Amino acid sequence: MKTLYLEPRFQRKFRTKKALKEAVKAGEKVYVYDESIYGDGSAPDGPNTLCGPEPYVRKWYAQITTKDGVILTVK
Secondary structure (H helix, E strand, O other), X not given: OOXXXXXXXXXXXXXXXXXXXXXXXXOOOOEEEEOOOOOOOOXXXXXXXXXXXXXXXXXXXXXXEEEOOEEEEEO
């Protein structure tokens, strides 16, 4: 499990976890990436932690499931 972040184009759109949950539930494709210096930037498939809304402005966290860099579920 890694800590992932919203891609920059989604950071202003989803300032709250509630807004993110609603968008994913409505079927919107929301992309994430890995900010780690040890990785290649791609998000691993499966359960992960999301820190939002930005890597350096951490206001909320969520448990997510991803597939091909797209969020499938948000808890």
